[in-house]
Amino acid sequence: MADLLVNGSAKNPASPGRDLPLELLEAGWRKFYSKREQRPYFFNKFTNQSLWDEPTLESPMPTYHQDPLGIATPSPSSVMSPPPQAYELASRRRHSSLDSQQQVVCKKKSPIYLSSCWNLEIPTNVIIHERAMSDVYPPHPDVEIARAQAVMKLRQQYEESCHTREGVHAPGESFNRWLLERKVLDQAEGASSDPILPSDCENPVSPSMCREILNDIPVKLVKPKYISDARKQLTKYAEGAKKVIETRTVSPESRKIVKWNVEDSFAWVRKQMNASYDDYVERLTHLKAQCQPHINEAASSSVESICKKIYNLSKEEARKLCQLSAKIWSDNLIHEVVSPPLTTERKVFCYPRLLGTPSPRLPNVVVNSTKDNTSLKYNEDTVNISTLHFYKLEHLYKLSCKDDPRNEHFTARLWCLLRRYQTYYGPRKNEGLSLQAALPVAVFECLNRVFGVTFECFASPLNCYYRQYCSAFADTDGYFGSRGSLLDFSPLSGSFEANPPFSEELMEAMVNHFENLMESSDEPLSFVICLPEWRDPPTKALIRLESSRFKRKQFVVPAFEHEYRHGFQHLFSQEDAYIRSSHGTLVVFLQNDAGFLKWGPTPERLADLANSFQATKRVKHPTNSSNNSDVLTN
Known part of the structure; x- marks a missing residue:
């Protein structure tokens, strides 16, 4: 239960004095x-010092056990101005008393958010100019269902x-890549935009969607086994x-x-009854190279x-969702x-994206939790998350959310976040896997230790390792520490890790x-x-990366010699969270001159990082479909 602060005048017997x-x-x-x-x-x-025992004017600096608020010890001075919301100070809570029962509770809770799968205690070294609040609508369960x-x-x-x-099936993951590509080009902003659906693109025809459909005409080709x-x-x-x-x-x-x-291919098939596997593959490749341009x-x-049809439908649905939010x-x-414009460009350490529009009181969400899994239910819509990740997100919420000091909206906002990502992934098994796959823990530890990395450019509250990250949705994720979209984030200094979703348009926009x-x-x-x-x-x-003057x-x-953390790691135990990568991973260092002097990739540092990709012990993820789900494909 929250502490009671008794306020009153000198006449009041409950006065603080x-x-x-x-x-x-x-x-x-x-x-x-x-x-x-x-x-x-x-x-x-005056000093923010707190004590259990009555102080004296000559009291020495309190110890950890004497300071119930945990704020009496002065922090080192910094030349940089802190964010105006005083995030670190406001997020702290009074320590429990020292009786044995409370100590046992603390020991049980500490490993939950201090898991070996993430490190939320690493401070940021990223400096930005103070930003105005975002004018998008906060999340609401009714809007998320719609x-x-x-x-x-x-x-x-x-x-x-x-x-x-x-006469073909929609290419796998094609719709998800279309959402990524369209949001890169979408010019809709603020309350008139939708976080998922594009509504204001200059060209309604998507190059990525066209390319993927045409590639499957007249039939979808896969690598044959026999x-x-x-x-x-x-x-x-x-x-x-x-x-x-x-x-x-x-x-x-x-x-x-x-x-x-x-006709030439049919004649060849009739003649070559004893052709080898390589002969057939070579002939198929030749036939497609000759015919595909004309088919396209x-x-x-x-x-x-x-x-055009899908884009126009998206535009109409986005308009309806904006109207529902406004209602x-x-x-x-x-x-x-409307947030007032900033008059000065004050340098601050990066802080979570803030929403300028207040949130209404959110409806109740039913939470059922077991040792391994937690479900959240609103109306008849249930979303699931592992209990370990539930406590991780609760900790991120306490660190980042400043408009809900009593955590009254935590479960509703968590439901909205899980519903949003489940909508974004798609309904099929393993759909959306490549959008959320993350680097192994050993790699993140090495990046922080060797290259000073404290920030993820592409993450989510579900798979982040650091508590500083950019993500796809500022409205749902900002309450859990997100700094918003990477393309809207302009840091002045810092060390970053970027593992983008596999969308060519997004990766090119990232390099730019x-x-x-x-x-x-x-x-x-x-x-x-x-x-x-x-x-x-x-x-x-x-091509742009390898030719960049900053490389x-x-x-x-x-x-197949390294692994990623599963895109759905928040749904099952952490022992099953690693999947092999079926493609090579290119690691590129982009640094300006000052960044190269501070975090330059020396041979020793590169060797340490390369070894960290091999450091995770392989644990096979159970197969959920006919495909081998422990292999991450492109």
Whole structure:
């Protein structure tokens, strides 16, 4: 139970100055009563010192056990101004009394948020200019339910459009990558924007969605396991290519080229009855290289219409969600608050993203917790999280949230956060896995120890290792420590780790953002970037990184010789949280001159980091589907 602070005048028998000598009153001492501890304590309003025993004017510096508030020891002076919200001081709570029963409770709770899977006690070295509050709507369970239904409707429309128009299934993870790409280009801001659905893009046609659909026309090709699989895929592709070229409007030259290559492939199959596996794969690769450009030309207009349809539906659903949010806030007599512009550019250590619009009183959420799992239920919608992560998020909430000192909205905001990410992942098993995969704990420890890294550029409250991070959603995640979107975050100095989701457009935007930051700052900036080594063909982001003038070093961690933490680590035990990577990981160091002098990648440091990728003992994650779920694919 929270402590009771008794306020009153000198006439009030419960006054804070009751029973204290005049000398102590003049020195700033007041007497209060703690309901939790069932005993009085003494607080100095001038020095913030607190004691269980009545002080004297000659009292020495209190020890840890004498200081119930834990704030009497002065902190080292710093040349930098603290954030205006005084985050560290406001987040602390009075220590428990020293009776044996309370000591046992503390010992049980301490490992929960001080887990070996994260370190939330590492302070930040990232300095920014003080930022104005965000004007987006805070999360609300009713809006999240409506958003989940809208996103599911779009997923179904996408699947149906691909099937009816092109005769193929929607490419796996394609919709998730579309959301990532569109939000990079989305120009909607503030209360008129939706955190998931794009609504103001200059070009309604998504290059990534078009590219992925066209790549699966006429049939989706996968790596065959046996000779019979390779022969079957070659035949199906040839038949599909012939059908597309005969039923679509194409130039006579394109129709002639495709038909000739298809007939040639059929003739080869009939003659080569004893062909090897490599012969079939080589023939299939050759056929696709010859026919695919002409097939893309024939199907491009139809595929573009699919992209336009999905974008227009998204725009309409985003408008409805904004109207629903405005109605809820209006019904609660809360109007949008316009944050006053900042008159000075004050340098501060980075702090969580703050929302300028007040939150209404949130509805109750039912929490059921066991030793391993915790469920949160609102209406008929239940979301789940491991109990270990539940306490982690509770600790992050206490450290970061400043508008809810009694934690009355914690469970409702946690439900909104889990519902948001479940909506974002998608309904299929292992869908969204690559969006949330994180580096191993040993790598984070090494990055902090060797390169001074204290900040994750792409994380979430569910998978963050440090308590300083950027994430996809400022509205739900800011209460749990997020600094908002990386592309809206402009640090002046600091050391960062970046492991972006596997979206080519987002990775390219990340490189542009990092280079702009280092161009504009003379203070130390360092970015350790981990990207999939995609070289067939190489992505634009990969080319930009390797040619950047800020690149200091790079090395590759080979495929299947390192691991990532599972994208759904918040749903199961930590022993099952590691998955092999089926692709190599490219590690690149971008640093300006000051960052290179402070955190330069020397051979010894690089060797230490390379070894940390191998430091995690392999634990196979149980298979949840027909696919091997302990392998992270691209």
